[in-house]
Amino acid sequence: AKGNPNEIGAASVEYLQVFGYTAYAYMWALMARAALGKEAQDAFYASKLGTARFYFARLLPRIHSLSASVKAGSESLYLLDAAQF
Structure with missing residues (x-):
């Protein structure tokens, strides 16, 4: 980003989506840990x-394609700006 400020904007949406999926994964892991061993007692836990x-x-595997988009850089995104429609 030091050499090209467009990199931040180009990666921001996908980066935030990866963070969101990761945060949800953490929360689901906590819920699953709490439910383990109780699934036979109550259908809710199952x-x-x-x-x-x-x-x-x-759902979580989507972070792989989003991470690839973050790593792709801004060049192809900003080429769209110069395209004639």
Whole structure:
């Protein structure tokens, strides 16, 4: 970003999305830990663990494509500004 201030703006949205997915992963891990061992006693806990597994298997992997977008830099994004539509 020191050499090119556009880098910050180009990466900001995807960076915040990665942070959000990571924060949710932490919260789901805490909820799953609290539910472990209780799933046989109450369907609520079984559902909580199922939802946590869904999050980690289906939603959290999105951070890989978002991270690739952050690392891609700003050049291709700012080429759009010069395009004639």
